[in-house]
Structure formats: C-alpha cells, structure tokens
Amino acid sequence: MGAKLPPIRQMAEQLGVTRLTAQTAYDELRAQGWIETVIGKGTFVARTARPEALIDSVGHSSTPDSVLDDQPKINQIAIVRSFAYAEPDPELFPAGEFWGELHRLRAESAALLRYSWPQGDPALRTALADLLRERGVEAMPDNILVTSGVTQGISLITQALTRPGDVVVVERPTHLGLINSLRTYHVRAVDVPLDEHGPRLDELERIIVQYRPRFFHTVPNFHHPTGTLMSPERRRALLALARRYSLILVEDDSSGQLAYDGDPAPALKSLDEAEQVIYISSMSKVMMPGLRVGYVVAPEPLHRQLVSLRRAADFCGPPFVQRAVANFIQSGALRRHLRRVIPIYRERRDRLLRDLRWHMPPGVTWTHPRGGFACWVTLPPGIDATVVSREVLRRGFAFTPGDAFLVAPGSNDHLRICFVSQPERVISEAVVVLSRVIEAQTGEGDYWMPPHPDVPQE
DSSP: OOOEEOOHHHHHHHHTOOHHHHHHHHHHHHHTTSEEEETTTEEEEOTTOOHHHHHHTSOSOOSHHHHHHHHHHHHHOTTOEEOSSOOOOGGGOOHHHHHHHHHHTGGGHHHHTSOOOTTOOHHHHHHHHHHHHHTTOOOOGGGEEEESHHHHHHHHHHHHHOOTTOEEEEEESOOHHHHHHHHHTTOEEEEEEEETTEEOHHHHHHHHHHHOOSEEEEOOSSOTTTOOOOOHHHHHHHHHHHHHHTOEEEEEOTTTTOBSSSSOOOOGGGGOSSSOEEEEEESTTTTOGGGOOEEEEOOTTHHHHHHHHHHHHHSOOOHHHHHHHHHHHHTTHHHHHHHHHHHHHHHHHHHHHHHHHHHOOTTOEEOOOSBSSEEEEEOOTTOOHHHHHHHHHTTTEEOEEGGGGOSSOOOOOEEEEEOTTSOHHHHHHHHHHHHHHHHHHHTOOOSOOOOOTTSOOO
16 A cells, blocks of 8 residues: 555556556545545555455345445455456447537537437437338337336336236346345246257246246347357247247347347347247347447337337336437448447457466356356356455455346356456456356365465465
8 A cells, every 4th residue: 555656647658558548547535535645746546545344344245235335345446356246347438429419418408408209319229220220120200118127127017018927937047136126026937948059948937837937038049148158949949839838938139239249130029920029138238338228129019018008107217318329320330339249258258268268167057148247157066156255355266156147046156257348458368367266166276376465365
C-alpha cells in the first residue's frame, strides 16, 4: 500500500491503451477507494484499501439470488479478473458509434423524451422485424413487444401464463435469471436433462405427462450456460412433441447471432408452423447490456396480454435509447460490430479450449461451445465447485459455481467460464490457476500456488 502509480500518459503507453481509457480506469479506482491523488505529488495506492474485505464478502453461496447480488461487487474489485458473468467485453462495446446515434437524435429530443408506446418505439420494432428475418422469423412490427431485456420478457410471460403453484419446465442447467424469476412468482420449475443434441425428449415427455407444465423454456442456439447447439433433428422432434401435447415453448435466442463455427443456425421459431413458440431475445449480448432492450414475439391474443402487463409494469421503455438502437441497426452499425467482435470472441474461445486441454488434470471435462459466451466445466467426483471458486477468487479470478444454474441443489461439481470478456493472456493465466487449485483439491498437485499478492490471507 502507498506505492506510487505512473502518470496517466505513461500508464496508457505501457498498456497500449488510449489516455481516455487510462483516465477512466484511474477515476474508477479512485471512486472505489483503491487509489488516492495528492496534488503536486502524484497518484498512490490508497493506504486504507482492503481488497480482502471485498473478496471475503462474495462467493459464500451459489444460489441464483446470491450470485446476482455478487456480480456488482466482483466487478468493483480491481484486482479480480472476472469470468463469472455472461456479458460482452466492455472494451469492445460499440460505444462511440452509439453515442453518435444519440447525438444525431438531439434535434428530436423534445419528442423522444416524452412518454412513448408501451409496445416499444415503432422505428425500433421495424428494425427488429428486419433483424428477425435474418433469424428466419417472420414478424410484423405490430407483432413485436419491446421489453427491458430478456429478464422482463420472461417475467411478463410468466405472469401471463402461470399462477402460483403451476409447473414450468426448464433445462438442466439453465439461466439463473429464469430461476430467480420463476421463484419470484411462486412457480415450480422442473428440469429436464440435456445431452449433446439438446433436451432429452424422453424425459421431457415424462415430465409433460406427470406435471402438465404451462410452458418449456429452452435455449436452442448456444445454450446458456453450456454453449451447446441443439441439433436439427432434435428441434423437429421437440416441435412435434410440443404439438402433440399442446405445450408452449419459450425460445431464448439472445446469443443466436454469436456463431463461431460457420453461419448462425436459424431460430427454433423459424420452424414453428403451429404458433407454439414464443420468441425472446435482446441486444445485451450483441451490443451492450446496459441498454436494457429486449423483445418478444408471441401469438395473438397472448401478445396483447403481454403489452397490457408491460403497460402496468412501467408503462414504456426509454424512447430516446430505443430510437438510437433502431438507427444503430438500420445504419448497418450492428452488422459491422458483429463482424468485428465475433472473430475476437472466437479466438478467445479457442484459447480457452486449448488451455483447458493443456493444463486440466485427469477427470475434468468441458463442453465445446460453438457460439455464445460460456463453457461448462465438470470437475472430478468429490470436488466442490464452490470451494474451488473461492480458492480461485483469492488468487484473482472469478468463476461461477454450477449450482447457481440448477433448480434444486445437486452435486456441485460444475463451473461456468464466461470467456468473451477477457483477453487471451488473462484466459491462459486463469486456466493455469484453476487447474492448480483443482489439482490441490484432488491431492495430485505437489506444489503450492501462491495467492494473489494483493489479497492478504487469513
């Protein structure tokens, strides 16, 4: 503590970033109490900074609520590199182009800062209809409801289709935000296991017969958190099963455009001839999560019911932001952004898989994500993922234990690694640390891995 930091210009040159990026980093560290500036002397590591206090405050539980609560805390710990959350790399945000769209809307600000359509800005719904056609989904602007992210879409669908005590089928593992939402509305989640092709339909049919669920939530394209892709044969069989039992399917396609091995697969909704698929997606994964722009395509009259529920919840979304997103899409900026970031994300995925092959001890397995943000790692029997994640956190890296993605406690032997938000060098460092912690837990490691130098130990 008390060490002097380089001036902003020198730090920017050392790290190969812009002065603005270095200045922003210093400002954030200063706001969090990690550094302090003395006029005329320079910038120093704060003598009162206590990283161990922040680290010790997180990671004690792997329930969906606690994991969601830990996210902003982990993001504030400057010495921790996080692989814990499924969000794009902030360094790759298309922030400059998006600010340009906001600036060009200044002349329309009087109209765009008033209350707007509960269904969403008409220009955005038109742009989303064009985007949906690329996913194989035919929808008119009037068929689209804009929401505050996928989370609100799931919440509205749950309110419309269920009552307390009803059963909804989810995948095992599944999206932790979905688990949290279902519990909020006192809906029982029953999970169906996955194999390499998608949900096990024999198990799904058994659940349908036994529980008569209100709907089945599925992520066919680059499943979260495993990263797997549902096969064409499984998609057709799933739709046939849904028709046979009049089961509503809720398709989450948030990462469907982020394909790393060839072109993106069409949405499941593109095969829907019986209007049994409700389609939800968002701009969080392909643009920036802070925009809070999601969208839902649902059959009538469910669509009208969802619009009424949205109106009751918060009346409307921010029209200024929605119009800027519409212009961003229609100008081709989204397409340019994806062409830029997908190769980078692919390289990070490839680095992660290579390093897992090189460093992981026997007994550890993992998925091969063909798109999306996450890789699902399975630990050897008897190794607790929460213990592993805590040990890795004390060495400067954050992962999420797999228990957070299960509707009921089970064998806590999985970790989710979200690889897109960190550069390749950091990915390699994290895998080495993770492998050594696992080896220490199995008793096979014959060396001691020191903790992060800035994290005092108990």
